[in-house]
Amino acid sequence: MQGESVEPEAVGLSSERLERIVPWMRAYVEDGRLPGLSVTVARRGGVAFSRAHGLSDLARGTPMAHDTIVRVYSMTKPLTSTAIMMLYEEGRFQLDDPVTRFLPEFRDMRVLTGGSRLRPETVPAERDITVRDLLTHTSGLTYGFMESTLVDQMYRDQGVDFQTAETSLADVVARAARLPLLAQPGAEWNYSIATDVLGHLVAVIAGVPFDTFLRERIIRPLGMVDTDFHVPAEKLARFASNYALGQDGRLTLIDDAAEGRYARPRAVPSGGGGLVSTAADYGRFCRFILGGGALDGVRLLGRKTVALMTANHLPGDLAEMGQPRFSESSYSGIGFGLGFSVMLDPARAQILGTPGEVAWGGAASTAFWIDPAEDLFVILLTQLMPSSTWPVRRELRVLTYAALTD
Structure with missing residues (x-):
């Protein structure tokens, strides 16, 4: 569980x-904007609010529930970042x-400066990508799905897609390494496949497959019983289908729970977006971070390492690091640590929050945030792509923080 239920007061x-x-x-x-959703609000070790409403599968009429399994997509990234930082603590490498x-x-x-798909113009990278560059999305890598730059197009042309590839993690990383970077390492913040590269780095350093490392060193020790890269047959009845808004404005199925690609093991375990999980499971991960790297007597990271991960590693906020083209966060007033966004200034971010609070979201509109100063975490689960369809995250932040009484 993500903690024992307690009276909010x-x-x-405030109840x-x-x-x-x-x-x-x-x-x-009821307006047909979401199929179903669940919200968990926990503070000081207890769950003060946990509700689910709507359906996890419209065709089958399956109710959304606290144990519904969902695609958390980029909420995988903090777990992958935890994995590489566990190896950092073992002295295997330094962040630089x-x-x-x-x-x-x-x-x-090489770094792209212009040209076309067939005749790209590039210059040499001024330095190598570092481990910290990967953790902070300042590596110069990108995502093919953004469809806004020539490098994005090259990713699509060369099959650099960790969600759909059927080869191997090493193969997709190698394809990306043959393509130019979008920016000089360390120069800009660009959301990217960097965390997928970190997953491969974990496998190379640890000498075991990335998915094996994640299961044996993080998921099982934290008691995340429903978290994995696919959903086994005996759990498919609890798995949600995924939706998007069709041209008519109605919810349209894009990935079926029982017949989609998560119903079988994946050839490429995506450290950037491959996991499924539940509110209870992800609540345990949030408690682990709030606990400074430990949960229920199990310590995976030292508290100073968690403090480093949850500090801002950028010179300023995201808005000052070039012109970000996509993020699961707003840009002004928000920095980035080693695997999480970091709230720097709620006034600049124009949203309720606390400096030092860490967060991230997933492509199907899921989200979490952890507020150490308030000893609080919140988890929002649903299944609607893209995550920018509705402002659910910002609205929930206001509703949650407005309930604080001391």
């Missing part, structure tokens, strides 16, 4: 104000080490 929250979340949830479902120490395919990288 016992942990400094009356938390109940405002319920009609908000209902409105999204070039990744070429372990992945020689990234030697002699």
Whole structure:
């Protein structure tokens, strides 16, 4: 479980104000904007609010529930970042080490300056990509799905897609390494496949497959019983289908729970977006971070390492690091640590929050945030792509923080 249920007032929250979340949830479902959703609000070790509304599968009429399994997509990234930092604690590398120490395919990288798909113009990278560059999305790598730059197009042309590839993690990383970078390493913040590269780096350094490392060293020790890269047959009845808005504005199925690609083991375990999980499981991960790297007597990271991961590693906020083309976060007032966004200034971000709070979201509109100063975490689960369809995350932040009473 993500913690024992408690009365909101016992942990400094208003029951009356938390109940405002319920009609908000209902409105999204009854208006046909979301198939179903669940919200968990936990503070001071107890769960003060945990509700589910709507359906996890429209065709089958399956209710959304607390144990519904969903695609968390990029909420995989903090777990992958935890994995590489566990190896960091073992003395295997330093954050400023070039990744070429372990992945020689990234030697002699070039950076795109212009040209076309057939005749790209490039210059040599001024330095190698470092491990910290990968953790902070300042490596110069990108995502093919963004469809906004020539490098994005090259990714699509060469099959650099960790979600759909059927070869191997090493193969897709090697394909990416043969293509130019979008920017000089360290120069800009660009959301990217960097965390997928970190997954491969974990496998190379640890000498075991990445998915094996994640299961044996993080998922099982933390008691995340429903978290994996696919959904076994005996759990498919609890797995949600995934939706998008069709041209008519109605919810349209894009990945079926029982017959989609998560119903079988994946050839490429995506460290950037491959996991499925539940509210209870991800709540355990949030408690682990709030606990400074330990949960229920199991310590995976030292508290100073967690403090480093949850600090801002950028010179300023995301808005100052070039012109980000996509993020699971806003840009002004938000920095980035080693695997999480970091709240720097709620006034600049124009949203309620606390400096030092860490967060991220997934492509199907899922989200979490962890507020160490308030000893609080919140998890939002649903299945609607893309995550920018509705402002559910910002609305839930306001509803949640408005319920604090001490």
